[in-house]
Amino acid sequence: MTDAEPLRTKRRKRQAGEAREEGLAAARALLLEGGPASVTLANVGREIGMSHTNVIHHFGSAEGLQSALMGSMIRDLAGALDEAVLHLKTDSAAPSMLVDQVFDAFDEGGAGQLAAWLVLSRESDHLEPIRQAVLDLVAAVREKLAEDAAADDRMRSIVLLIAICAFGDAVIGPQLREMLGLDAEAGRRLVAQILPSLILPGR
Template sequence: MPHTRPRLSTDEMRQLALEAARSILIDDGPQAVTLMAVAKRINRTHANILHHFGSAGELRRAMAEMMTGRIIVEISEKVVEARQTEGDMREIVDITFDAFEKQGMAALMSWMILSGEHEGLAPILDAVHNLVEELGEYRGAPLRQITQMLVLTALGEGMIGGPIAAALEVPRETARATLAHQLRIMRGW
């Protein structure tokens, strides 16, 4: 008797493929996120994945949008909480750094830039812009400058933080702690 795969709705199929792509990104890097690799990971055909995304670039763009959406929600919640409790910026730094380092956002963004897939950055940049607009200024803190410093530092840390920390013989934690301290000063509490 032939083995049949369950039929999935378009949304279910896209979500399954995006989760597989994210897993491949974390495990093997952005260059490994191909239509064929995703198809193999979820036991589907290349044509099936192509049908749902159109190209590997669109798959990576959709994955970036999904990942960014999740990260933005988490960061937004922490910023609102920090504002209410005058909490520490360190949690926001850690969430952002983890997204870039452990969840593969730094590798994905760097790969998109270096491979010329600049349109893939649009969902990430739009999400950051929209978050800053949504959160608005608070007690005169320069939110745009804080966000720029946070994102650029997290990107650099995610790309080369380990080797730089080793070369300088400082704990890997140093960049996070230093940035959290600087952001506390910038935000004024």
């Protein structure tokens, strides 16, 4: 998509909050479809049928738009991790559920592309808000699957492994799976298979 393409959505009047939310939704879709370079004021305006001037009014600048998008996606990622914690406390199929929750957040939720963007642009400080969500997830994994207060290091390593695998699967997984002739679920299926042996070693 180029800045010369026509508006995709007919212009209409919106409340300020509605316009901002539509802008963020469009920016997220652009990020997932075309990467960080596609997240521009002009492209967002085109997607939601809003003039360049109005997009600037709601976000201030391209940097303001990108910062707002990062904040929105970070909140969603923290929410997904919190959701995983809640499920861990009630769901008997905890290992596979945990893998699905984290993989979904990094893939469908766009956290993989967001994390790559933040790291490559040296903006990793934006990830700080998910710190407590990650620590809560470690504690929930320990409580549900190990029940051993001394297992913190192992639980942290397990969460790290799942997150790194989910990140890699979201960023380059489709290309690697195509090269290897594997289906879309291959990565998460592999992690779910090895997770029980990591949680309860020797069993």
